[in-house]
Amino acid sequence: MALKSKWFLLSVFAVQLMLVGSLLGQEESLLIGPGDVIHISFFDTPELEQHVHVTDAGDVTLLLGAKVHVANLTPAQAAASIEEALRNGGFMNHPKASVLVEAYATESVYVLGEVRSPGPHAVGTPQSVLSVLSMSGGLTELADRKVLIERRGTKEKVPYFLSNNADTAVDSEIKINPGDTIIVPRAGIVYVLGDVAKPGGYTMTNNDGQLTVLQLVSRSGGTNHSAVPSHARLMRKKDGAYVEMPLPLSAMQKGNLADLPLQPDDIVWVPFSYLRNFGTQAAAAVGEVGSAAVYKF
16 A cells, blocks of 8 residues: 555656646746745655755755755756755665746846847746847837847857748747846948938848848839939948949849849949039948938838
8 A cells, every 4th residue: 555655646746747847837948046946845755845045156955964056957957966966975865856946036137239128127937039029118220130149047149030020930939038138239221322212221120131232222212213323333341441342233223233232331322313423422422321311121
């Protein structure tokens, strides 16, 4: 009868572990940190159960006296470390430990950069990246969609691309854990100036993060009838200064030459038909960048 009872208790203990792990959603990426409160329990030795704070050094001291380092471990890894410490210390021959995080010391995620409400945002459980960005008020007009996530504790850097496609954004999203930091950088800006319908700067925030000359000109409303696209110029930064080069825009528009990918800070200059000195006017466009309106692509 005692043997049956023991096997019954073992089965119940195993089921409880699976249910609690599922309910709390403690994924492998969610690590224990200093100041967290963890619940340690053992099968068949309930008197060793304890609720303990993780020290600033990342350790916990068990009731039997063993000190175990648990910081930057998942609950499952911490349980394995506790079992090993008890075996190596001669305290128990076959310990079966369970570790659950009851409270996280760091209950905020930090959102920095191009969001409307940057700073810490309180969370008590893992949240989706979309939920956290929503808490921060969403992206600004100048935000890059290439987001960087820094994990608490390990400082692991995880890239995430926030797609313009809703289904893709939801399907590819990842979990943000308490203490993580999300960095939303500013998108690159390219400029189209001169004889186009809507000259100005345009953020490079289309869905693949790339932008070409023809896409930029199209976004600006296209060239005007008075423009001379065959004499267009491209100005690109090199070693901190702009270098001017010919840009065969007319041939690109006719499909005779391949479209050209742009780089951040590039300036496309489309001259007016009544101007003769195209080079001089293109160079002067650099001075217009500071006052140019910036549009979201």
